[in-house]
Amino acid sequence: MRIHDTIAGVRAALKTAGRIVFVPTMGNLHEGHIALMRQARQHGDCVVASIFVNRLQFRPGEDFEKYPRTLDADCKKLVAADVDYLFAPDETELYPEPQRYVVEPPVEHATILEGEFRPGHFCGVATVVMKLFGIIQPQAALFGKKDYQQFMVLSAMVREFALPIDIIPGETVRAADGLALSSRNGYLSAAERAEAPRLQQILSRMVAAVRAGQRDFPALEATAQTELEVHGWAPDYVAVRRRLDLQFPAADDTEFVVLAAARLGTTRLIDNLEI
Ligand code: PAF
Numbered sequence: 513m514r515i516h517d518t519i520a521g522v523r524a525a526l527k528t529a530g531r532i533v534f535v536p537t538m539g540n541l542h543e544g545h546i547a548l549m550r551q552a553r554q555h556g557d558c559v560v561a562s563i564f565v566n567r568l569q570f571r572p573g574e575d576f577e578k579y580p581r582t583l584d585a586d587c588k589k590l591v592a593a594d595v596d597y598l599f600a601p602d603e604t605e606l607y608p609e610p611q612r613y614v615v616e617p618p619v620e621h622a623t624i625l626e627g628e629f630r631p632g633h634f635c636g637v638a639t640v641v642m643k644l645f646g647i648i649q650p651q652a653a654l655f656g657k658k659d660y661q662q663f664m665v666l667s668a669m670v671r672e673f674a675l676p677i678d679i680i681p682g683e684t685v686r687a688a689d690g691l692a693l694s695s696r697n698g699y700l701s702a703a704e705r706a707e708a709p710r711l712q713q714i715l716s717r718m719v720a721a722v723r724a725g726q727r728d729f730p731a732l733e734a735t736a737q738t739e740l741e742v743h744g745w746a747p748d749y750v751a752v753r754r755r756l757d758l759q760f761p762a763a764d765d766t767e768f769v770v771l772a773a774a775r776l777g778t779t780r781l782i783d784n785l786e787i
Contacts, residue, residue, distance in 0.1 A: 513591045515598045519606075519647050522560075522599045526648065529596075530557030534650035536641060539563035539600075540580040540695040541589045544685040548654045549593040551682055555652045561590055562599040562644055564606060568614075569636030580698060599648065606643065614639040617665050624758060625771060626661050626782070629748045634665050641666055645677060652678040656685075658692050660771055660784045664758055684783075686712070692783045699779040707743060708781060711772060714739055714750070715785045718770045722752065722787050729761065740774050747774040755786060 516522035526532060533556035535548045552559045563586060570576035583600060590598055615638035621627070622634040645653070655663045667679045685693045690712040691705075700708055714736045721732055729752040736750040750772040754765040761768060771784040 513587070513595050513598055515587065515600060517599075517601050517605060519601065522597065522647060523649075525597060526558070526560065529560075531652070532556060532558050532560055532648060532650040534560045534562070534644070534648050534653040535595075536562045536564075536644050536653065536655075538565045538579065538695070539586050540582050540698070541586045542685075542693045542695065542697075544656055544658060544682070544693040546589055546593045547685050548656060548682040549590065549595050551680070552652075552654050553594060555654075555678070555680060556650075558597070559595045560597045560599060560648055560650065561595050562601075562648070564599075564601055564640070564644075566636060566640040567603065567607075568611060568639055569633050571630055571632065574630070575696070575699075578699075580695060599644075606640070611639060611643075615642050615669060617669065620759065621661075621665050621668060621757070624661075625749060625751060625753075626773065629773065634662070637662055638665060638669050642669070642673075645675060650677055652680055654680045654682050656682040657786075658684040658694065658783070660769060661758060668757075690716075692781075694781065696779055696781065701777065704776045704779065708776060710740070710743055711745075711774060711781055711783050712785075715770050715772060715783060718750075718752065719785050719787050722768060722770070736772070740772075745774040745776050747772065748780070749773055752787075 533552040535552050537545050565579050567576055614635055617634045617638050627634055670677050670679050689709040691709045718732050733750045737747045740747045752768055752770050754761045755767040755769045768787040769784050773782040
């Protein structure tokens with residue numbers, strides 16, 4: 513695997529790379545990322561990963577400073593996953609001057625769910641991904657469905673800007689007890705880690721209820737929130753939405769997703785299940 517930390521270097525290296533499939537990450541790689549790398553191989557000639565902890569998508573007081581930076585271990589995993597190139601710039605390379613030009617997703621995408629609790633987050637994500645797309649110039653890019661709203665926002669961005677990039681979803685990878693893999697799981701204490709699978713269990717019960725015909729979504733959401741609170745969680749939201757654009761389901765919608773974000777101690781976990 514070739515590693516580049518400059519824009520000029522990675523651009524030069526990729527000039528003759530054929531069909532480039534790109535997997536942007538913030539590092540601290542786990543099996544979910546590695547599954548994306550392996551999936552990427554099926555979609556092109558050259559698999560490019562990036563590692564960059566993007567300050568723009570963190571709010572003041574969030575975990576930007578403590579976000580784990582584990583480049584050496586990540587490189588070993590990427591080599592084992594047969595990744596061809598890693599782009600790992602530092603902040604001065606990607607943001608040599610304040611990033612005044614940004615991608616501002618529409619409010620109906622960016623201020624709901626995650627965006628309600630992390631204002632500005634999707635502007636930060638869309639801006640860095642647009643910039644990375646400009647640098648790597650991939651023909652395809654993969655994003656995990658664990659960040660369901662991120663996938664929706666980036667798919668819409670690529671569609672509305674007519675970027676010639678196929679956006680490919682990756683399935684969420686889970687631990688044996690159902691907890692969705694996330695770099696933030698490492699923040700959990702042993703007791704919190706034992707409690708954490710409850711989020712997925714509650715979502716699974718909501719899925720079963722909707723499949724059984726339950727359409728009183730506010731009641732389902734309220735029950736789920738209460739159950740989380742009873743077990744010591746602080747939920748931000750539990751929501752049944754339509755898959756297409758994460759808006760409230762209309763009477764004739766048939767494809768749903770149930771999404772949740774909740775804090776366990778100081779760790780904020782998110783998860784979702786499609787219905
Ligand atoms: O999902 C992530 O890890 C980040 O949001 C991304 C897409 C790499 C942008 O910083």
